Amino acid sequence: MTRPYNFSAGPAMLPEPVLQRAREEMLDWHGSGMCPAEMSHRGKEFMSIAERAETDLRELLGISDDYRVLFLQGGASSQFAMVPMNLLRGHTSADYINTGSWSKKAIAEARRFCTPSIAASTEDDRFSRAPVQDELKLSSDAAYVHYTPNETIEGVEFPDIPDTGDVPLVADMSSTLLSRPLDVSRFGLIYAGAQKNIGPAGLTIVILRADLIGETLPGTPAMFDYGIHAKNDSMYNTPPTYAWYLAGLVFAWLKELGGLEAMAEINRRKAAKLYAAIDDSKFYANPVELRARSWMNVPFTLADPNLDGDFLAGAKDAGLLTLKGHRSVGGMRASIYNAMPEAGVEALVDFMREFERTRG
Amino acid sequence: MTRPYNFSAGPAMLPEPVLQRAREEMLDWHGSGMCPAEMSHRGKEFMSIAERAETDLRELLGISDDYRVLFLQGGASSQFAMVPMNLLRGHTSADYINTGSWSKKAIAEARRFCTPSIAASTEDDRFSRAPVQDELKLSSDAAYVHYTPNETIEGVEFPDIPDTGDVPLVADMSSTLLSRPLDVSRFGLIYAGAQKNIGPAGLTIVILRADLIGETLPGTPAMFDYGIHAKNDSMYNTPPTYAWYLAGLVFAWLKELGGLEAMAEINRRKAAKLYAAIDDSKFYANPVELRARSWMNVPFTLADPNLDGDFLAGAKDAGLLTLKGHRSVGGMRASIYNAMPEAGVEALVDFMREFERTRG
Numbered sequence: 001m002t003r004p005y006n007f008s009a010g011p012a013m014l015p016e017p018v019l020q021r022a023r024e025e026m027l028d029w030h031g032s033g034m035c036p037a038e039m040s041h042r043g044k045e046f047m048s049i050a051e052r053a054e055t056d057l058r059e060l061l062g063i064s065d066d067y068r069v070l071f072l073q074g075g076a077s078s079q080f081a082m083v084p085m086n087l088l089r090g091h092t093s094a095d096y097i098n099t100g101s102w103s104k105k106a107i108a109e110a111r112r113f114c115t116p117s118i119a120a121s122t123e124d125d126r127f128s129r130a131p132v133q134d135e136l137k138l139s140s141d142a143a144y145v146h147y148t149p150n151e152t153i154e155g156v157e158f159p160d161i162p163d164t165g166d167v168p169l170v171a172d173m174s175s176t177l178l179s180r181p182l183d184v185s186r187f188g189l190i191y192a193g194a195q196k197n198i199g200p201a202g203l204t205i206v207i208l209r210a211d212l213i214g215e216t217l218p219g220t221p222a223m224f225d226y227g228i229h230a231k232n233d234s235m236y237n238t239p240p241t242y243a244w245y246l247a248g249l250v251f252a253w254l255k256e257l258g259g260l261e262a263m264a265e266i267n268r269r270k271a272a273k274l275y276a277a278i279d280d281s282k283f284y285a286n287p288v289e290l291r292a293r294s295w296m297n298v299p300f301t302l303a304d305p306n307l308d309g310d311f312l313a314g315a316k317d318a319g320l321l322t323l324k325g326h327r328s329v330g331g332m333r334a335s336i337y338n339a340m341p342e343a344g345v346e347a348l349v350d351f352m353r354e355f356e357r358t359r360g
Numbered sequence: 361m362t363r364p365y366n367f368s369a370g371p372a373m374l375p376e377p378v379l380q381r382a383r384e385e386m387l388d389w390h391g392s393g394m395c396p397a398e399m400s401h402r403g404k405e406f407m408s409i410a411e412r413a414e415t416d417l418r419e420l421l422g423i424s425d426d427y428r429v430l431f432l433q434g435g436a437s438s439q440f441a442m443v444p445m446n447l448l449r450g451h452t453s454a455d456y457i458n459t460g461s462w463s464k465k466a467i468a469e470a471r472r473f474c475t476p477s478i479a480a481s482t483e484d485d486r487f488s489r490a491p492v493q494d495e496l497k498l499s500s501d502a503a504y505v506h507y508t509p510n511e512t513i514e515g516v517e518f519p520d521i522p523d524t525g526d527v528p529l530v531a532d533m534s535s536t537l538l539s540r541p542l543d544v545s546r547f548g549l550i551y552a553g554a555q556k557n558i559g560p561a562g563l564t565i566v567i568l569r570a571d572l573i574g575e576t577l578p579g580t581p582a583m584f585d586y587g588i589h590a591k592n593d594s595m596y597n598t599p600p601t602y603a604w605y606l607a608g609l610v611f612a613w614l615k616e617l618g619g620l621e622a623m624a625e626i627n628r629r630k631a632a633k634l635y636a637a638i639d640d641s642k643f644y645a646n647p648v649e650l651r652a653r654s655w656m657n658v659p660f661t662l663a664d665p666n667l668d669g670d671f672l673a674g675a676k677d678a679g680l681l682t683l684k685g686h687r688s689v690g691g692m693r694a695s696i697y698n699a700m701p702e703a704g705v706e707a708l709v710d711f712m713r714e715f716e717r718t719r720g
Contacts, residue, residue: 002393003387003388003393003394004392004393004394006394006398006399008398008399008400008403009400010400010598011397011398011399011400011401011406011598011601012398013398014395014397014398016387019386019387019395020387022386023383023386023387026379026382026383026386027363027376027379027380027383028363032364033362033363033364033679034363034364034366034681035374035379037371037374037559037560037561037606038366038368038371038372038373038374039366039368039371040368040369040370040371040682041371041561043368043682046371073433073434073435073438073562073600074433074434074438074583075433075583075597075598076597077582077583077596077597078433078434078581078583078597080581080582081581081582081583081584082581085581109581109582112579112580112581112582113579193598195598195601199397200397200600200601200602201397201401201598201599201600201601201602202433202562202563202599202600202601202602202603203562217579219472219473219577219579220472221438221440221441221442221445221469221472221584222437222440222441222469222472223434223435223437223438223441224441224581236437237435237436237437237438238370238371238435238553238555238561239561239562240433240560240561240562240600240603241371241555241560241561241562242560242561242562242602242603243562243600243602243603246397246602319393321394322400322403
């Protein structure tokens with residue numbers, strides 16, 4: 001069967017060459033006779049997989065030795081708690097920038113551990129834009145500044161990295177990490193659930209400046225302590241080995257493709273084609289200010305919401321899956337992560353034009 | 361290549377039919393054109409996978425509607441904290457039975473949240489036995505009693521379920537769940553990391569009496585709150601979907617095999633053959649009292665530890681992998697979980713006899 005184009009916001013498409021490789025190695029990784037999921041995490045076979053994955057990720061993002069890279073479980077939702085539990089370090093408050101549904105979840109969870117100060121919020125603008133630098137009310141005594149560079153649900157992406165001076169910047173990059181080159185040195189901590197650009201759900205990448213490690217709140221579980229994971233090279237307990245292996249295949253695929261510069265060029269084109277199709281039409285609309293439109297998640301509405309059902313059904317028949325927008329926003333959403341081929345975006349654009357022509 | 365027999369304590373062998381099926385479905389699950397790892401966790405395809413897995417697990421273990429079954433992340437190490445954070449419910453202490461390395465880890469983590477009372481300990485006997493009922497010093501005001509029915513490292517298994525009266529019994533069943541039938545109604549909470557008998561690392565099964573849900577310690581992260589996971593059917597955040605899918609394939613495989621009665625019969629035979637080979641020899645020894653010998657993890661020593669290296673090298677050449685004992689115990693350890701074929705145990709026994717004959 002022809003593989004459909006799956007526009008799911010995550011879990012999302014994986015690169016077909018990665019799936020092909022995983023299939024080939026399912027019962028016999030490199031002549032070992034084992035599936036990677038069967039290997040002891042402390043054996044030399046899996047250790048080589050784990051180290052290769054970290055090396056490739058460091059190379060792709062240009063991560064310096066000042067940073068630790070952790071391969072954890074629990075998703076961004078666990079990071080929402082781990083960040084304050086580990087980074088407050090004696091402070092009682094942290095700054096949070098509120099730009100959408102995932103910012104709000106991070107803020108709500110932080111309230112269990114400190115008093116988050118809202119440095120800026122675009123909620124009154126229905127999360128349709130990213131704040132500019134001058135809007136940010138940063139506190140000098142904040143433990144850190146947290147923001148969500150790309151809001152998966154609202155499709156809003158910061159065009160620039162906020163300047164927070166000496167206060168460590170913390171970013172939930174779940175839906176944007178690896179979509180383009182990144183200056184990691186601007187950040188204190190970056191985290192990302194894997195299920196968009198990295199691999200399968202169940203793996204969380206944390207990139208953490210080493211000097212921030214060491215002081216946790218009383219009552220922090222061992223599994224929520226970055227220091228314990230760092231000290232044990234992400235093997236304090238059994239890590240999600242198969243997910244780690246698949247992420248490694250994704251990193252190798254990105255390197256073969258030419259790295260993040262090459263990936264960015266493709267992503268830029270994909271996003272431009274889809275936004276052009278929306279903007280060229282009077283039938284489709286995207287509410288986000290131009291400078292803050294996401295490369296990864298493109299929400300759009302139909303002029304007549306009564307046609308939403310027909311649009312989704314027709315798209316599905318055309319092999320274009322999971323285009324329904326998040327229930328909190330409505331309309332449609334096309335998530336076009338790294339693994340979405342450019343041909344997938346072109347097929348969506350063709351379908352949108354034909355739907356508008358016949359039904360619009 | 362012929363698949364080797366991998367005696368790893370976990371991650372461990374997966375049933376070959378499960379891997380074959382996963383390979384076949386890697387790029388196209390049931391005509392969907394998607395890998396299960398690519399599916400939105402809220403889409404109907406994955407929902408059907410998730411529900412089937414839970415239904416099969418409930419059927420295999422005869423789990424009543426009084427219990428919730430959760431598919432979580434974080435491993436048993438997260439449960440070590442989640443159990444006190446959720447089950448103390450106003451109590452200040454809980455009883456812990458100390459029978460080996462994993463009991464000790466559970467106790468150490470519990471100390472972050474309460475005062476664990478040691479109801480019994482076999483540490484003075486070098487963890488070579490399971491306490492009998494009369495030894496247990498149970499406190500009437502304990503929030504719960506925690507024990508480790510099978511100690512993966514020491515190879516000690518409780519032959520009976522302790523009687524704790526009205527105090528909820530909590531069990532870390534990571535290395536024994538699904539090895540045989542179980543009376544779940546005797547327990548308040550059962551948890552198990554998947555990477556022994558259930559599926560790949562990165563998935564944790566929790567079986568929890570519903571009436572115990574609802575009260576957490578202040579400062580409990582949302583991701584450590586059983587109530588939040590139960591309310592959201594394990595989809596408060598994105599669950600480890602591919603691991604959940606693989607676990608479902610394992611459950612289906614167990615059902616095809618005849619369920620846990622049939623599995624228990626095979627496991628009983630496997631363990632009997634291996635212990636007989638040890639006991640029939642003056643060269644190999646297992647330190648565990650007869651009534652408490654584990655069906656799943658069989659540690660044994662060679663009469664001359666200087667031969668350990670040759671034993672391991674020869675075993676590897678014979679396709680018998682990962683037999684080195686845990687560093688804290690030394691010697692050898694053969695983990696013979698459900699997916700280890702009986703022929704694997706026979707091959708190990710043959711190798712042991714031949715090694716003793718030529719080198720013993």
